[in-house]
Amino acid sequence: MAEPRPVLEMTGVVKEFPGVRALAGVDFRLFPGEIHALIGENGAGKSTLIKVLTGVYPLDGGTVALDGEPAEFTSPLQAQQAGISTVYQEVNLCPNLSVAENIFIGREPTRAGRIQWKRMRKEAAELVDRLGLDIDVAAPLSSYPLAVQQLVAIVRSVGTGDRDAPGSGTKVLVLDEPTSSLDRDEVLELFRLMRQLSRDGVAILFVSHFLDQIYEICDRMTVLRNGALVGEHLVRDLDQVGLIELMIGKALDQLEELHEHQLHSGVGELLVKAEGLGRTGKIAPFDLDIKKGEVLGLAGLLGSGRTELARLLFGADQPDSGTVTIGGKQVSMSAPNDAIGAGVAFCSENRKTEGLVPDLTVRENIILALQAARGWTRPLPVAQRDELVAKYIKALDIRPANPEARVGQLSGGNQQKVLLARWLITQPQLLILDEPTRGIDIGAKTEIQKLVVSLSEDGMSVLYIAAELEEVLRLSHTIGVLRDRKLVARLANGPEITAGTILETIASGAHQ
Amino acid sequence: MTTTPRWRALTRHHLFWPVAVLIALLIVNVPFTPDFFSVKMTDGHLYGSLVSIVLFGSPLILVAVGMTLVIATGGIDLSVGAVVAITGALTCSYISDQTDQNALSVVFLAMGVGLVAAVVCGLWNGFLVARMGIQPIIATLIIMVAGRGVAQLITDGQIITIHSEPYKLIGGGYWLTLPFSIFVVAAVVAVTVLLTRRTALGLLVESVGGNAEASRLVGIRSTRIKIMVYVFCALCAGIAGLMISSNTSAADGNNAGLWIELDAILAVVIGGTALTGGRFSIGGTVVGALVIQTLTTTIYTIGVPTQTNLVFKAAVVIVVCLLQSPKFREKVFGARRSRNLTDPAPAEPVLPAAAAPKPPKTSTEVSR
Ligand SMILES: Nc1ncnc2c1ncn2[C@@H]1O[C@H](COP(=O)(O)OP(=O)(O)OP(=O)(O)O)[C@@H](O)[C@H]1O
Ligand SMILES: [Mg+2]
Numbered sequence: 001m002a003e004p005r006p007v008l009e010m011t012g013v014v015k016e017f018p019g020v021r022a023l024a025g026v027d028f029r030l031f032p033g034e035i036h037a038l039i040g041e042n043g044a045g046k047s048t049l050i051k052v053l054t055g056v057y058p059l060d061g062g063t064v065a066l067d068g069e070p071a072e073f074t075s076p077l078q079a080q081q082a083g084i085s086t087v088y089q090e091v092n093l094c095p096n097l098s099v100a101e102n103i104f105i106g107r108e109p110t111r112a113g114r115i116q117w118k119r120m121r122k123e124a125a126e127l128v129d130r131l132g133l134d135i136d137v138a139a140p141l142s143s144y145p146l147a148v149q150q151l152v153a154i155v156r157s158v159g160t161g162d163r164d165a166p167g168s169g170t171k172v173l174v175l176d177e178p179t180s181s182l183d184r185d186e187v188l189e190l191f192r193l194m195r196q197l198s199r200d201g202v203a204i205l206f207v208s209h210f211l212d213q214i215y216e217i218c219d220r221m222t223v224l225r226n227g228a229l230v231g232e233h234l235v236r237d238l239d240q241v242g243l244i245e246l247m248i249g250k251a252l253d254q255l256e257e258l259h260e261h262q263l264h265s266g267v268g269e270l271l272v273k274a275e276g277l278g279r280t281g282k283i284a285p286f287d288l289d290i291k292k293g294e295v296l297g298l299a300g301l302l303g304s305g306r307t308e309l310a311r312l313l314f315g316a317d318q319p320d321s322g323t324v325t326i327g328g329k330q331v332s333m334s335a336p337n338d339a340i341g342a343g344v345a346f347c348s349e350n351r352k353t354e355g356l357v358p359d360l361t362v363r364e365n366i367i368l369a370l371q372a373a374r375g376w377t378r379p380l381p382v383a384q385r386d387e388l389v390a391k392y393i394k395a396l397d398i399r400p401a402n403p404e405a406r407v408g409q410l411s412g413g414n415q416q417k418v419l420l421a422r423w424l425i426t427q428p429q430l431l432i433l434d435e436p437t438r439g440i441d442i443g444a445k446t447e448i449q450k451l452v453v454s455l456s457e458d459g460m461s462v463l464y465i466a467a468e469l470e471e472v473l474r475l476s477h478t479i480g481v482l483r484d485r486k487l488v489a490r491l492a493n494g495p496e497i498t499a500g501t502i503l504e505t506i507a508s509g510a511h512q
Numbered sequence: 513m514t515t516t517p518r519w520r521a522l523t524r525h526h527l528f529w530p531v532a533v534l535i536a537l538l539i540v541n542v543p544f545t546p547d548f549f550s551v552k553m554t555d556g557h558l559y560g561s562l563v564s565i566v567l568f569g570s571p572l573i574l575v576a577v578g579m580t581l582v583i584a585t586g587g588i589d590l591s592v593g594a595v596v597a598i599t600g601a602l603t604c605s606y607i608s609d610q611t612d613q614n615a616l617s618v619v620f621l622a623m624g625v626g627l628v629a630a631v632v633c634g635l636w637n638g639f640l641v642a643r644m645g646i647q648p649i650i651a652t653l654i655i656m657v658a659g660r661g662v663a664q665l666i667t668d669g670q671i672i673t674i675h676s677e678p679y680k681l682i683g684g685g686y687w688l689t690l691p692f693s694i695f696v697v698a699a700v701v702a703v704t705v706l707l708t709r710r711t712a713l714g715l716l717v718e719s720v721g722g723n724a725e726a727s728r729l730v731g732i733r734s735t736r737i738k739i740m741v742y743v744f745c746a747l748c749a750g751i752a753g754l755m756i757s758s759n760t761s762a763a764d765g766n767n768a769g770l771w772i773e774l775d776a777i778l779a780v781v782i783g784g785t786a787l788t789g790g791r792f793s794i795g796g797t798v799v800g801a802l803v804i805q806t807l808t809t810t811i812y813t814i815g816v817p818t819q820t821n822l823v824f825k826a827a828v829v830i831v832v833c834l835l836q837s838p839k840f841r842e843k844v845f846g847a848r849r850s851r852n853l854t855d856p857a858p859a860e861p862v863l864p865a866a867a868a869p870k871p872p873k874t875s876t877e878v879s880r
Binding site: 348354375379 | 725790
């Protein structure tokens, strides 16, 4: 069989950062019309490979060829003009511009040098519609949750295939963890679009930590470990167990453990009681009880109000109705400080804008919440601080395990672990986790879920939000179901509750 | 090549470029003033160009240190020059009204009055920025403009001269052979470093400047922290105001501290603190202020014509800022190195030590 020529070929790619060799001579190739997964643990070098390909970082060694021609891009714009469209791992759009402006930024439709706003909005609406998204393209991007922002980034990169539309002339589409905060439905829409593009001959590079997704959509995969190439395989030649072995370099059997785990029954007395809590336009007034040691999972579709509910319980947004009582005392919830004082912690889904301080070190980011609670006059004693930080770096396997590393230089998954560590060390009474495992690799995900279980066994209450229904089902004692910004049901978890029953509840919209 | 790891670690240190520029500037002076580096003892006082640079640079260092914390929170304080003028005017006019200008009690009270006024200015700035949410550049513009007017009112539009020996000490006196202001600066810098690094203040300031929304969600009381840094900045400006008026034994509402805010901002930036907020370096700021003061001295010693003064200064500042930019350094100095690395690959493939020992199974067949 004659080999078709790869549209993209990277050979012996080397990228070094001070003290880290992120890519050590990696070969990678991409054929026209294939969907190719790039797989590896957190920090394996996936995003770095994408960034050297698209000119975010200069190459330290090796070559890149596009269509057989040597190509070394010095800026993402250049890469884009050469036909490589990219959605980076961290959404990098302009939150205060409208959705339409974000989609068309840099290539607005113009006539006689003036932007045609009406046409831009119309085309943007069409593009968004194709992804099955029901949003107002004139609204500012920041008014939408992270999942929508991620979809907008995807829309921006794929475009329509029309000649003048964004994304036309794309030969290679690069998607770095595009599905990390998407629900099942959006993932399916995205896959439909990806298949269509691949039929049109676009080569797609797809990064995901969801192995099921990879087996569903990809033809071939390249596995990285510690910056080195481990292998390139056809998806159908390698099963999941084999793949995980390649990824982490050893057999993994504890992955199954959590599936069999029994929910502990040590749920205690009432801890949090919300009555009529609500905020107009965000979430309808709701009542909610959380008991000590209970894990309350929230299920709902994109835009159903899960994050909004969590933010009200933390005072991140001010409620305009209702009350919250924690441990018998009413808490005013006018600012996060009030909630923190009452023992509530909130780990935001959006680690980039609402979570980490990229310039600070891993250590500083981890102790930030604890330190803020102590106030500026009482710094954490050095010995205690270093011990805590070391403990959580180890427990969550943050890599590099260097407390002095700048958080902005960590890989996406490792940043997420730092954010989790920050809140875990505060030992709150109620821990609100909004998509805590976003971007975390399959091994570490199990570890984190186990940690949540063991914390709740020790009496910590947890409000758990995850796009993946199975994740919610596995961990929660109770499941709150949301629909259209309303809490519509509250189900006690048990053997009869499955993803199916929850989806039914969402669809029917009310069994109280 | 000289790129030993030691050397590379040194060049990567955040103080490397500011210090290098400072040394270079100092050396430039030598051909023009051969005894530039010599320090002489006369009447039990040390004299020399180096001593004067520190002496004349003292007010700038003080203002820049205060400015550093404000900038680290993502703000800026344009009012420091006006605060310098107000403090000097109040203090001097108080002293000049007294019969015994040499009484210690008078001098202390006068300084107290001046510094309280500075603190009030700081509180006002902090209130506008942190409580009212006004853009710092606008909020502090108010006192920048109005403050000079206030200083003029206090001095009745005149230059007030005083004759107070104790007051003269702060900005013009000597102690233990050195100018007294050097001790004041050392004390303020030491207090600032202790205050920010021995407590958690520095961390919280950097967090607020690095990501304001994240800091709010983490429970940092950023309103309080911002008000504190504006007050601290104004207090530093106030002390600088005392120094300047003490040095000349006069209060000049019009010219005292004129444009010092711009020099201070420059000093902070040269010292490596980004205007966008976040990480700050007090040591860097001190070096930055010394660079600016040395530059001013150099302009005089090498005899740059007065009319091109500012152009010369601007040129040096641009060079310093360019040197600080990693992108620029990569372009200019890094070209050779990176070309070496992209040259035809070395014979043996390089695997990191941590990579798997087992040979990778690489299937290379193609599906279509
Ligand atoms: N700008 C940077 N400076 C220093 N080190 C970096 C930088 N960017 C990445 N690294 C390091 O390079 C390695 C690879 O990171 P990369 O982001 O490519 O991982 P990844 O495979 O995308 O992981 P994840 O699944 O967590 O997103 C990590 O060790 C990371 O700490
Ligand atoms: Mg990544």
